[in-house]
Amino acid sequence: MQVTINGKPEEVGGETILEILKAKDISPQMVAVELNSKILERDELAGTVVKNGDAIELLFFMGGGR
């Protein structure tokens, strides 16, 4: 099954968003997750199973400026 993560096609196998984050070693507190242009609540990550063709955006914090 193919999804796009941050614009790049990736193969995943029926996982939840939380499992995808774990596989990438990303703590859910480090990112905002958007699925098909909609921001997911943090408590939705474990229950959201990705489907073929889904577009996932992992938005990392960027706190600098000075």
Added chain:
Amino acid sequence: MAFIPDSEEQVTRYSRHILLPEVGGKGQKKIGQARVLIVGAGGLGSPAAFYLAAAGVGTIGLIDGDVVDLSNLQRQVIHQTADIGRPKVESARARILALNPNVAVETHYTRLTAENALDIIGRYDIVLDGVDNFPAKFLINDACFFAQKPLVHGGILRFDGRVFTILPGKSACYRCVFKQPPPPGLVASCQEAGVIGALAGIIGTIQATEVLKLILDRGRLLTDRLLDYDARLTRFREIKVSRNPKCPLCGDQPEITQLFEHEPEVCAVKTA
């Protein structure tokens, strides 16, 4: 105030703007009447202040409670070596006036806080975020929502940068995407992370361009989309976002009804 159409000096100074159909004499006058607040006279604030001053923005407000440090000069191009130890707002004011004496510069030599934010932000038309920490970024977002002021957000980290324009109540806000700051220590945002200096120029300059578009009411703003820039790959990416009904600030059932400051982050590695 900063643009007098019958002044030859000014018509010449702004001629490359006036030539643009999107600007013209009318637009240049609007720029001259605008009041823009730059929060943070640092990496993002430096290029933004230079270009907004050069553009003839009538009043530029600068708020920053820090003094110039040697380690700032790798990217904070509005300050010079001789300015080390001087308040950043003073150093930046001197450079702005040297570039364009028509600009009125208002300096606020203090940190933006929950107590002073609404008062200071309330005096300006548009706010540009050039701060370097999450509590301040969230405070600016919240204050601009309560004061109903357009905000041009910017962020940089290592080789990555982001710009995002917010029209409070009309387009997605920072909290629609990022509800709250990351837990302290999890995401680098302070001295230890590092940043490629020229990146600040790119992101701050895009922010300044957004401010000018807001003043001129021309073009398509960076609202409801994040513009992310990866300097390693020289690649821009746009991420569509939208107002979040569950946003704790501007959503259907807001939990945040007054200004507050998140706990400051503690840097994992302190530099001397």
